[in-house]
Amino acid sequence: MSDELTPETPEEEQPQKKHEQRKNGLYPGVSDELADSMRTGWADTELHGLKPVAQAAHTAERRASLSARFPGERIVVPAGRLKTRSNDTEYPFRASTEYAYLTGDQTENGVLVLEPAGTGGHRATIYLLPRSDRENGEFWLSGQGELWVGRRHSLTEAEQLLGIPAKDVRELAEALAEAGGPVRVLRGHDAVIETALTDKVTAERDEELRVHLSEARVVKDAFEVAELQKAVDSTVRGFEDVVKVLDKAEATSERYIEGTFFLRARVEGNDVGYGSICAAGPNACTLHWVRNDGQVRPGDLLLLDAGVETRDLYTADVTRTLPINGTYSDIQRKVYDAVYEAQEAGIAAVRPGAKFRDFHDAAQRVLAEKLVEWGLLEGPVERVLELSLQRRWTLHGTGHMLGMDVHDCAAARTEAYVDGTLEPGMCLTVEPGLYFQTDDLTVPEEYRGIGVRIEDDILVTEDGNRNLSAGLPRESAEVEAWMAALKG
DSSP states (O other): OOOTTOOOSOTTSOHHHHHHHHHTTOSTTOOHHHHHHHHSOOOOOOOOSOOOOTTHHHHHHHHHHHHHHSTTOEEEEEOOOOOEEETTEEOOOOOOHHHHHHHSOOOTTOEEEEEEOTTSSEEEEEEEOOSOOTTTTHHHHSTTSHHHHOOOOOHHHHHHHHSSOEEEGGGHHHHHHHOOSOEEEOOSSOHHHHHHTTTTOOHHHHHHHHHHHHHTTSSOOHHHHHHHHHHHHHHHHHHHHHHHTHHHHHHSOHHHHHHHHHHHHHHHSSEESSOOEEEEGGGGGSTTOOOOOSOOOTTSEEEEEEOEEOTTSOBOOEEEEEETTSSOOHHHHHHHHHHHHHHHHHHHTOSTTSBTTHHHHHHHHHHHHHHHHTTSSOSOHHHHHHHTTTHHHHOSOSOOBOSSSTTTTTTSOGGGTTTSBOOTTOEEEEOOEEEOOTTOTTSOGGGTTOEEEOBEEEEEETTEEEETTTTSOOSHHHHHHHHHHHHO
């Protein structure tokens, strides 16, 4: 990474101050003549006739719903700011889910403000960083100037793309500090904005805003369903990519699998939706194994839990447990088929009017029955379920909401989510599993080190459900045939 002209002064300094410092000789190696040259000779690059982003109509509807929920109140939703990774480098930026959901924008420092209007509704304004100022040298003297990090849209361009009036975000904090009336802010993303509102907001009121924005995403609109299907389709191709290179992973490590899937995510989407779990052998028994530095051995299983995030920030979440050599052993198949049967029961329980917990209960019952049948638990099954004894090996819940976050709608109230009722347009995962730890002396040795999870993304429809990830086989014999065809 080149750093020849990177300034050492903080990004927050005012551009005019930087200009004065340069003129006073405080930027070593930058002559007045060079500074004067950098101000001139640049072509006009303003873009004209831009079409709105694909979800502009949907984001307008979402803002209208938010406006109706909090009449007469100023609503402030920040995108967030860059976070330092190390020294003078930053993590890749990912806008807050709520901001992207309401605007379709993904740029750092952005803030959506809904101002109460006299008609009872709100006027929406999006506050953004404008184009870098070339007159005062900001575009090449600031570490976040466009010469360093690339062109950003002008405010006029942003208005065309997003369908929202745009203003300079650098003026917002002062304006908010002086504004009156009730205010709510989405916390945890922009300390500058929160500081400006310190004496105007309360934690309780702001939490109501966060909860509402979470619950607003429980039922997906048509744009969101299409994005989720796009994410899943790319994820299916990513799984196919992995199967084709398992021999190379055997020669290296799980990281080869992680990198292979990541390539598909970056080419077809924005990123992975979460840290990929590429767990081979006994690592599959660690639920959130993201080190991905273990060996990939023939005869072991590979538990691959991964999802592509689209460029509009909707993610898939799919898991398959694959035999690395292409064929399940008898004990692996026994465990896998039990999990498959449990998943089948769980998916069958996903339908409008059903309780959210129903699919979990259905899957857990099947797994409990299997554990009693195998002699690992003493029945009857009802006793096992009442005491949750199966959880020693099932460990986790059977699914969660899915959307812009892999665990979407996480701030929703219990009665609107886990104690709620399924409706058409909800999207959730069904992902039962069995995990037998290597040091678990309560099970026969042949089980130890086997971890199996099967996960699919299920859309609730008017008459039942649709498996968005049905493009990946699930039944054990079909998995083996699929892998054999891919390996040629």
